[in-house]
Amino acid sequence: MTGVTPIRRGLAIILSSPSGAGKSTMARRLMAWDPTLSFSVSATTRPPRPGEVEGHDYYFVTREAFGQWIMDGEMLEHAEVFGNHYGSPRAPVEAALSAGRDVIFDIDWQGTQQIAQSSIRSDMVSIFILPPSIAELERRLRSRGQDGAEVIAKRMAKSEAEISHWAEYDYVLVNDDMDATEARLRTLLQAERLKRIRQPWLTGFVNRLSEEFREREST
Template sequence: MSLRRADMIQGIRRGLAVILSSPSGAGKSTLARRLMVWDESLSFSVSATTRPPREGEAEGVDYYFRSRDEFGKMILDGEMLEHAEVFGNHYGSPRAPVEAALSAGRDVIFDIDWQGGQQIRNSSLGRDVVSIFILPPSIAELERRLRERGQDSDDVIAGRMAKSEAEISHWAEYDYVLVNDDVDACEARLRTILTAERLRRDRQPWLTDFTRALGAEFRERERR
């Protein structure tokens, strides 16, 4: 293999399953969107849900909206990588589009809770996972962000806050943990993590052939 082909083979790798988790309001969805603007090759794992669509949400873009019966059938048929019930609604990640993207070398971002992250880490895709937990700078700031986005009633916000302590308790299960005290700085750290993970030796299968080519060049020089 000619060294001149290095630029052709460096892109050959399996994609990453990038799991972003946080308590509701800590900023994982915002950060996921920012990452996809930074690198347009990133895919987003669109979740299926039984909750009704909110104003402005589109089928197949924000979520796959399914009835409870349809959702249950997807689970029974093995079509979900992970699933969980959150605040009375079911959420899950369809398997087929994720596996297709990873096989094609595209990284996929998951915006999911700790339960979903745990299921994916324990699935057949476990070797592809990079998991990142996002913490709020304080509980007071977490509540402020929930209220500021204006999507939920006081009762729903109270439920989200009550659940946050349990969610945060799972931080140590993740590969990386970031405090989202400044969204720009947090995004920069996420970019660094993603870049480093893409460059890990075991994620670059092309290196084996490349180093063999280097060895062949040495042997060719010795024969001259």
């Protein structure tokens, strides 16, 4: 492929699930598997939890600053969840995609719908992760030890509505086994990277092949 650089735009990989079904764990596993993947760090108005780092886990901002970002068109998506606001800043994502870097989003169905209407729609691959059962979903939420009983109850009440949006996604996986789910996600990512529409360099490459045919015919 002399003279042709096989570049492509990056993928916006959307992972959604009800809380506790495994989207955050799968995002971390994918990035450990492929260090070239980057994470879309969300902005939020909620206070940081123990161990969370500014700029790594979230951008922790005031409600006033968050509202200004929305007004300025600086958010690809945003939503209110349990009284707090969350959103994906536009600039770092668009820069990464333009440079050919794949970006993982850990967002809900509302954010997914907004990104589907945004400037990066053609780069988007959406994946919904289902729990193997509702009982297992609740067990995982309790085992995390991050939330009290009241918050867990709210998350469980919200999970039915979240799951109802499963059919809006490109792919749906049942996370009954973490290792198996990770393997399926790797396969999906590799296949999406190889799609013809993701390979803008192919046009130039095929044109070069055509030139080689013409050169052979002229000799």
